[in-house]
Amino acid sequence: MSLISIKTDGDKIEIVNQLLLPHTTEFTMKIRGAPAIASLAALAFAADLSRAVQANADFIASPTTVKAYVEPVLAHLYTARPTAVNLGNATRRLTATLEAAIAAGKDGKAICEELIAEAHLVADEDVGRNKKMSQWGGEWLSDLVKQKGESGTGLNLMTVCNTGSLATSGYGTALGLITYLHETGKLGTAYYTQTAPYHQGSRLTALELQTLNIPSVMICDTMVGSLFQHHNIHAVVVGADRIAKNGDTANKIGTYNAAVIAARHSIPFIVVAPISTVDLAIADGSGIPIEQRPAIEACLVRGAIYPSEGESKQATVMITPPGLKGIYNPSFDVTPAELITAIVTEKGVATRAPGELVFDLSSVL
Numbered sequence: 001m002s003l004i005s006i007k008t009d010g011d012k013i014e015i016v017n018q019l020l021l022p023h024t025t026e027f028t029m030k031i032r033g034a035p036a037i038a039s040l041a042a043l044a045f046a047a048d049l050s051r052a053v054q055a056n057a058d059f060i061a062s063p064t065t066v067k068a069y070v071e072p073v074l075a076h077l078y079t080a081r082p083t084a085v086n087l088g089n090a091t092r093r094l095t096a097t098l099e100a101a102i103a104a105g106k107d108g109k110a111i112c113e114e115l116i117a118e119a120h121l122v123a124d125e126d127v128g129r130n131k132k133m134s135q136w137g138g139e140w141l142s143d144l145v146k147q148k149g150e151s152g153t154g155l156n157l158m159t160v161c162n163t164g165s166l167a168t169s170g171y172g173t174a175l176g177l178i179t180y181l182h183e184t185g186k187l188g189t190a191y192y193t194q195t196a197p198y199h200q201g202s203r204l205t206a207l208e209l210q211t212l213n214i215p216s217v218m219i220c221d222t223m224v225g226s227l228f229q230h231h232n233i234h235a236v237v238v239g240a241d242r243i244a245k246n247g248d249t250a251n252k253i254g255t256y257n258a259a260v261i262a263a264r265h266s267i268p269f270i271v272v273a274p275i276s277t278v279d280l281a282i283a284d285g286s287g288i289p290i291e292q293r294p295a296i297e298a299c300l301v302r303g304a305i306y307p308s309e310g311e312s313k314q315a316t317v318m319i320t321p322p323g324l325k326g327i328y329n330p331s332f333d334v335t336p337a338e339l340i341t342a343i344v345t346e347k348g349v350a351t352r353a354p355g356e357l358v359f360d361l362s363s364v365l
Contacts, residue, residue: 006040006123006169013043016166022207035130035168035274038086039123041077045094046119048073049112060108063101070098070115085242089276090122126169129274129346134176137272137344141177141235142186144268154188155181155234158219158227161195161252162204163239163272173272174237175208177344182214188234190216191227195254197298197329221254228265235341236262240273247337247352247359248285249273256333259340268341275345275365284358285334295327 006015049070052060059069074091097118101111142152157178161167164175172179181187190209195201202218209216219227227233236258242250249255249271262269282288299320305313338357343350345364352359 006036006043008043013040013047015040022203035086035126035173035276036166037080038090038276039126039169041080041087042090042094042119042122045073045077046116049116049119053109053112053116060112062108063106063111066108066111067098067102071095085279086274086276093122094118123169126274127171130168130171130173130176131180132346133173133272133274133344134171134180136346136349137177137237137270137342138180138184138186140342140344140349141268141270142181145234153186155186156188156191156232157181158191158193158224158233158236158258159205160193160201160236160238160255160258162200162208164205164208166204166208167239172208173239173274174270175205175239177237177270177272178209178214179212182212187214190214191219191231191233192216193219193221193224193254193258195252196221197300199301200252221257224258225261228261228267233265233267235268235270237270237272240271240277241332242282242288243271243273243278243343243361244282244284244288245278245280245361246284247340247343247350247361248288249335249337249340249343250285250288250290250332251335253330253333256335256339259335263339269335269339270342270344271335271340272344275347278345278361278365280365285336288332288334290334291331293329293331295329298327298329299324 006013008014059065074095078088078091080087094115097115098111101114106114141155145155146152159174159178162175164172164179167173168176178187178190182190192201192205192209195205206216206218238249238251238255238258240249240251251271259269279288299318300316301319302314302316305311305315336357337352337359340359341351343359343361343364347364350359350361350364
């Protein structure tokens with residue numbers, strides 16, 4: 001049984017508070033994970049319109065008033081996450097649906113109903129995409145290992161951050177690939193970094209792997225090099241918040257470090273992400289906006305009080321001197337295409353042509 005980040009019941013939406021996991025399960029309005037953010041935005045938009053239709057709100061009276069209401073809402077949703085492109089793709093898709101329905105001469109209520117249906121599709125399609133890309137990537141990696149003279153089973157993989165069901169609408173991207181290999185009997189061990197400062201690895205990926213009974217080992221972010229020196233790692237698999245046209249990839253901070261060390265050890269580095277993550281409007285990684293997080297986040301750690309003595313109380317503690325100045329806290333980094341072995345989407349696996357330092361992603365879009 002996998003975990004989920006979003007629960008729906010009609011127009012009611014519940015989001016698990018991932019800041020409190022794995023020790024406390026509580027529902028909130030906070031969300032993380034690029035695909036999950038897009039899904040939640042679409043579902044929240046659909047719920048808002050659905051309630052408006054049921055209440056026969058004034059703005060439903062005409063196509064013009066529907067447009068005047070909907071466009072600012074979609075524009076506001078788009079501002080919520082600057083680095084991840086999935087959200088922008090979802091809002092653009094809904095805007096296109098709005099314009100097409102108006103052009104078709106539909107009335108206000110019919111336009112709203114089309115928007116509601118399309119918004120639910122945005123969320124529902126995510127799980128199928130994830131399973132497809134996980135299969136593509138898993139089989140590609142198994143074949144690659146066979147070409148090197150190994151069996152293609154017992155594969156040991158390392159991942160960064162959390163890219164499973166908690167970060168998506170279900171199954172996951174990079175963690176989905178690991179799950180697929182486990183389900184098909186091809187996985188050895190999954191290694192994952194703690195992923196400071198929010199510890200999405202030690203809190204969320206650990207919980208997902210434990211829930212799925214997948215053999216796994218946690219490492220500190222600084223242990224990647226040691227892991228590669230002393231263990232047979234067949235690949236590093238990561239997700240993405242945005243992929244530029246040339247294959248440069250923005251992902252959780254620490255991904256670039258892992259890619260550099262993987263290249264040093266000739267370990268394949270695989271990016272697994274839906275087509276909606278690819279931004280063809282950005283030529284390369286230099287054009288990807290990188291979110292700078294509040295400095296205080298790098299100074300704090302949240303977790304359960306230890307020893308627990310039977311209770312699961314949580315606390316946030318400061319691990320730096322108070323009033324510390326000079327803190328660098330980007331949420332993402334960019335891994336250049338030349339360090340990436342393969343980019344996997346729901347359409348297939350893209351690799352760089354011999355001698356090329358960038359990707360032609362046309363085959364997987």
